Amino acid sequence: MTSPGYLTISRELLISRIHAIEERSSPCILCPRHCRALRSDGEYGFCRIGIHPHVASFGQHFGEEQPISGTKGSGTIFFTGCTMGCMFCQNYEISHERMGREITEQDLANIYLHLQAQGCHNINLVTPTHQLPAILKALLIASDTGLHIPIVYNTGGYEDPDTLQLLEGIIDIYMPDFKFADERTGSILAHTPDYPQICKAALSEMHRxxxxxxxxxxxxxxGLLIRHLLLPGRSEESEKIIRFIADQISPNTWLNIMDQYRPAGDIRRTCPDDFSDLLRRVSPEEVARAIRIAKERGLIRGLE
Ligand code: SF4
Structure with a gap:
């Protein structure tokens, strides 16, 4: 099996990248919000998480895509908090209500090693962006004590390309969402009006x-695996997203078109008027349409 990136780059380079990432965390410009919160002094930004690792749960997970879960599972770690604010978040308690607990970097390194000992194919960092300094410090500790499986960066796609550049050679598999193609949708549903252009730039950097x-x-x-969660009533946006991936990233992209949306989180309480479709599930016709468009553009990996 190919060695993961963090064992291939020099230890000096890994340490210098950790320092650079840490510098971006206080005042914080880790994610595109650039809150500039002095997190090392105890200030919180939009994500409301401090500088120590904050974890909701971890374990062997068999529900990811086949190349990620394999036969022995993906070593999934759910990090508390999020840089986005999706009203329909399917992990609402973790991302919005700060479910989880603060641990040390040594604890987090022990979690990596525990998941590897269970036989997991990879370490799957779910919503890692705002906790990158601690994640990388724990990676340094764990790689010194035998960690040797790939790192999966599992993100909502709202990523600062300058932060991503510092992860080059460290992250093995990027697994971003591409959620919205229209600025208004990103603004209303997730407090991210700049989401479409940010996500496009992030996906391009990841693929590079x-x-x-x-x-x-x-x-x-x-490599890169992209997920697109179909939203009810937003087929036109899905089409724009699929076209971008085929035309601007690669028709050989592994794309998972997901149909499991359910009304969750805030959307059940305060659904915006012109997004009332979000109170239902995605229809079979909407799923079939998205898959047909993807296949017409040559995107078959992940859809066969
Ligand atoms: S990671 Fe958190 S504190 Fe930093 S810019 Fe993003 S939302 Fe703000």
Missing amino acids: QVGDLALENGIATH
């Missing part, structure tokens, strides 16, 4: 770093 998804014996070793 790791390329298309590469497998060994059916298991992902590195």
Whole structure:
């Protein structure tokens, strides 16, 4: 099996990247919000998480895409908080209500090693952006004590390309969402009016770093896997997203078009008037349309 990036780059480079990421965290410009919160002095920004690791849960997860879960599961770690504010968040308690607890970097390194000992194919960092300094420090500790499986960066796609550049050679598999194609949708549903252009730039940077998804014996070793959660009544946005991925990223992209949306989080309480479709599930016709468009554009990896 190919060695993961963090074992291939020099230890000095890894340490210098950790310092650079740490510098971006206080005043904080880790994510595109650029809150400039002095997190090392105890200030919180939009994500409302401090500088120590804050974890909701972790474990062997078999519900990811086949190349990620494989036969032994993905070593999934759910980090508390989020840089986005999706009204319909499917993990609302973790991202909005700060479910979880603060731990140390040594604890987090022990979690990586525990998941590896369970046989997991990778370490799957769910919503990692705002906790990157601690995540990387724990990676340094764990790589010194035997960690050797790939790192998956599992994100909502709202990423600062300058922060991403510092992850080059460290992250093996990028697994971003592409959620919204229209600024108004991003603004109303997630407090991210700049989401479409930010996500496009982030996906391009990720693909530049790791390329298309590469497998060994059916298991992902590195590359880009994009997820798109279909939203009811937003087929036109889905079409724009699919076209962008095929035309501007690569028709060889592993794309997971997800149909499991359910009305969750704030959307059940305060659904914006012109988004009332979000109170229902996605229809079979909407799913079929998105898959047909993807296949017409040559995007078949992940849809076969
Ligand atoms: S990571 Fe958090 S504090 Fe930093 S810019 Fe983003 S939302 Fe603000």
